[in-house]
Amino acid sequence: MGSLALSRVDLADPAPTIADEVARLARRELAPLASAIDAGSVYPGAFLRGLGSLGAWSSHVPQEGPADLCCAIQSIAALGEVCGATAFMAWCQNTLVWYAANSTNMKLASRFGDGFSSGRVLGGTGLSNPMKSFFGIERLKLKGRRVEGGYIVRGALPWVSNLGPDHYFGTIFEREDGGVAGEEPDGIARGEPGTVMFLADCSDPAISLQPCKPFLAMDGTGTYSVQFRDVFVADELILAAPAAPFVKRIRAGFILLQTGMGLGLMRDCINIMDEVHAPLGHVNRYLPQQPLQFRELHAEFEKEAMALARDPYNEDDSYWRRVVALRLRIGDATVAVAHAAMLHCGARGYLKSHRAQRRLREAYFVAIVTPATKQLRKMLADG
The missing domain is CATH 1.20.140.10 (Butyryl-CoA Dehydrogenase, subunit A, domain 3)
Structure with missing residues (x-):
């Protein structure tokens, strides 16, 4: 009798993983939207928020040091099998979570960590220009200077995705004043900053989102040109200073x-x-x-x-x-x-x-x- 029960357990289907559930929702809810997302008539904000309740945005958050990206990659792949645009937006959201989860700024982590990883707050990654800059391809397009309680940032980024009026994204500015050792906010690495990584709040009136010209594909990805007009970035929004070790x-x-x-x-x-x-x-x-x-x-x-x-x-x-x-x-x-x-x-x-x-x-x-x-x-x- 015991061996029969054991064999039944062995033959039972394993519990569905987060990636399995993402795949199921993708086939049922995302597939009918894929063409409209591609054409730019739909931004799937509600769908992206819903994925947060499955744990799609939190599986790669470090747990007391280690981090495992396997489930996050599998979930993005499940979306990509149905809609490349949504897989890209999933990467944007997961990367935003990755930034917040790795910051040593505890005020930022406590304020945004759960909101990002649960999908209540959506957003993207503004590291296209900085990543090119760090590898000698472009110059940083954002400039900032230290003021009391934060920084003033100006400049423009040509393309940032998975954005909307209530979204956030992470990006980097170059300090015009070079930086003075020891003046970084609490919880941020000390040293000559040079570059600073921060969270940009799209609801800030000094930040404007300009629609881009139509793309070859994936127009429903919430992609905008972002203008910074003397934006005050509070210390609570600083991911890392200096940015290079964090990157x-x-x-x-x-x-x-x-x-x-x-x-x-x-x-x-x-x-x-x-x-x-x-x-x-x-x-x-x-x-x-x-x-x-x-x-x-x-x-x-x-x-x-x-x-x-x-x-x-x-x-x-x-x-x-x-x-x-x-x-x-x-x-x-x-x-x-x-x-x-x-x-x-x-x-x-x-x-x-x-x-x-x-x-x-x-x-x-x-x-x-x-x-x-x-x-x-x-x-x-x-x-």
Whole structure:
């Protein structure tokens, strides 16, 4: 009797994971919205907030030191299998949570940590320009100076995503005055700041969101040009000063979370090729790229991503190079598999109503979002 009961337990389906629940909601609620999000007529704010109740934005929050990004990457991939734009916004939200969770500013963490990780407060990451700046591609576009209780910040960022009038995002300014040692707010690392990372509050009247020109894809991602007109940034909004050591701590997580976008999109492009196998397999077999090779590549990428995601604070150069190399390979493969899916579909994939053409347009975004393919190659070349 006991052995029979044990066998029943062994055969029982395991409890659904957070990623399983995200996938279920994506198929049921997100799939009908995907085309409208792509076209820019819908920003899925309510859906994103709802994911917070599942734990989609909190699974990677460090627990007494360690952090594990596996569940977050799997959840982003589940969304990416249905809608690349929403997977990108999920990355934005998860990255915002990652910033707050790693800040030593306890006032900021207590004020925003739960709001971000629960999805009650949405937002994004304004590190496109700073990430390029740290690797010698651009100059920082925001400037700031110290005043009593905070900083005054001015400048403009051309593209920041997952924003709205009540959203937040993290970004970095360069100090015009260079900084004086010891004047940083409590809880922030001491030293010559040079650069400061902070949370920007989109509801601040001195911050304005300007809609961008239409994109090739993913127009419903809440992407704006952001103007800072002498914005007062209180000490309670400072993530890190100086910013560089903080960026080094969070950079692996920043990039690894992006792998979910590519993994999800790859999986759906493989599905598309499988779907047209019955009617078109007799001629598609002559195409050089087949679903089997992409399935094997996807499995390889997923295994490497999960291994790296369990140790995001690893400071070894070899680990960092593995992170960058994986992100580069996923970007290249995402474009390749989406291209192959279009060729497998033939004329039917060329219809606006078919998702194959949307997946191809989304795939190019995976290759150009910061850090883009060319920046990743530069990073590896620079060592």
